[in-house]
Amino acid sequence: MLITMHPQATQEEIKEVVKQIESIGFKPHLIPGAQRTAIGITGNTGTIDPVTFEYLPGVSDVIRVSKPYKLVSREVKPENTVVKVGSVSIGTDDLTIIAGPCSVETLEQTMAVAEVVHSCGIGLFRAGAYKPRTSPYAFQGLGLEALKILAEVRDRYGLQIVTEALDEKSLELVEKYADMIQIGARNMQNFSLLRQAGQTKKPVLLKRGMSATLEELLLAAEYILSEGNYQVVLCERGVRTFADHTRNTLDLSIVPSVHRLSHLPILVDPSHGTGRREKVIPMARAAVAVGADGVIVEVHCQPEKALSDGPQALLPDMLVDMVDQLRQIHAVIHKERSKTQKV
Ligand code: PEP
Ligand code: MN
Numbered sequence: 001m002l003i004t005m006h007p008q009a010t011q012e013e014i015k016e017v018v019k020q021i022e023s024i025g026f027k028p029h030l031i032p033g034a035q036r037t038a039i040g041i042t043g044n045t046g047t048i049d050p051v052t053f054e055y056l057p058g059v060s061d062v063i064r065v066s067k068p069y070k071l072v073s074r075e076v077k078p079e080n081t082v083v084k085v086g087s088v089s090i091g092t093d094d095l096t097i098i099a100g101p102c103s104v105e106t107l108e109q110t111m112a113v114a115e116v117v118h119s120c121g122i123g124l125f126r127a128g129a130y131k132p133r134t135s136p137y138a139f140q141g142l143g144l145e146a147l148k149i150l151a152e153v154r155d156r157y158g159l160q161i162v163t164e165a166l167d168e169k170s171l172e173l174v175e176k177y178a179d180m181i182q183i184g185a186r187n188m189q190n191f192s193l194l195r196q197a198g199q200t201k202k203p204v205l206l207k208r209g210m211s212a213t214l215e216e217l218l219l220a221a222e223y224i225l226s227e228g229n230y231q232v233v234l235c236e237r238g239v240r241t242f243a244d245h246t247r248n249t250l251d252l253s254i255v256p257s258v259h260r261l262s263h264l265p266i267l268v269d270p271s272h273g274t275g276r277r278e279k280v281i282p283m284a285r286a287a288v289a290v291g292a293d294g295v296i297v298e299v300h301c302q303p304e305k306a307l308s309d310g311p312q313a314l315l316p317d318m319l320v321d322m323v324d325q326l327r328q329i330h331a332v333i334h335k336e337r338s339k340t341q342k343v
Contacts, residue, residue: 001050001063003059003061005017005037005058005059006036007035007036009037009059014039016057017053021053024048027042027043038077040065050064067261070222071222071226072225072232072264073263081231082265084231086123090265090267091265095327096294097122097297097323097326098267099120100113100127100298102298102309103127103139103307104127104129104141105139106149109300110127113299114153115157118158121323122159123160126163126298127153127161128146129150130143130163130164132164132186133308160180161177165197166187167193171193179202180202180204184207186209188216188220189209189216191223195227198225198227199228199229203233204231205233205296206224208236210248214261217254218262221234235269236251237272238250238269246275250270250274252283256290256291265293267292268294270283272309274312280312280314289329291337297322300313301315303315
């Protein structure tokens with residue numbers, strides 16, 4: 001359910017509606033807009049009679065939200081959400097690029113990549129401290145030691161840190177050390193982890209599960225928003241198909257659908273989406289052309305020695321090249337889009 005307030009509604013009237021929602025056991029979500037304030041109502045304790053709110057002072061409309069996901073939908077919030085990661089904003093007219101190695105392996109390896117990322121004018125650095133590996137015998141990440149290296153990266157280069165939390169314990173540490181919490185594809189439907197991420201004060205990068213539908217992805221995001229954390233960025237990272245020329249099939253068609261159905265930004269990960277270095281730049285170009293809010297890519301200075309995902313890591317000069325190409329494409333797309341509609 002969504003309550004829209006009159007443009008002239010007072011703070012007192014808004015507070016009163018919030019109080020009423022809480023008094024019947026539901027959770028209010030204030031959604032300030034350019035024209036008026038709206039209040040989303042969530043909860044799983046039955047249905048609400050719209051009459052409860054229709055006649056309260058300051059209320060303009062009481063609307064049933066038709067989609068199964070509520071707070072992430074454009075029905076509830078027509079304006080695009082801008083997600084702030086330190087000084088970087090995602091979901092604006094600027095192109096977002098997140099780059100870094102798959103894993104933190106050593107201080108030297110991480111700093112070497114950070115220097116390249118920083119020199120490209122990129123503000124967001126990715127690297128895994130906790131790695132979700134298919135084999136229990138594969139490199140699992142350096143854990144806390146890696147988080148401390150990432151904190152050094154931030155200190156030295158001013159880069160904002162994006163890193164994955166695998167479970168409730170690692171999430172506590174990632175929340176403390178990083179600027180953005182990544183929830184990986186394998187955890188997209190780990191509902192208790194999603195709820196915990198929703199209770200943090202850090203923005204969340206939520207990756208699409210490898211067999212998840214768009215609706216499942218949006219409902220996963222809904223778990224985070226329903227706990228009160230509205231700073232969520234979605235990420236397409238490829239889905240499983242029968243194709244054997246690629247690690248995953250990068251589903252770029254999800255981007256315009258997300259923009260139509262949701263106000264949340266969406267990034268594309270052509271590294272995990274293809275698994276092969278030579279495919280990363282072409283698919284990153286396509287991602288920007290299709291209107292993605294940005295890309296996240298893996299980079300390594302010596303990919304043949306990487307402890308995870310070496311074959312898909314861009315070399316430093318490839319990153320420089322990619323950034324230049326993406327900025328040119330983005331400028332064209334942006335010009336075209338501002339002539340018509342954003343969505
Ligand atoms: C990653 O980004 O390091 C990662 C493991 O990605 P995904 O969850 O998409 O597989
Ligand atoms: Mn990886």
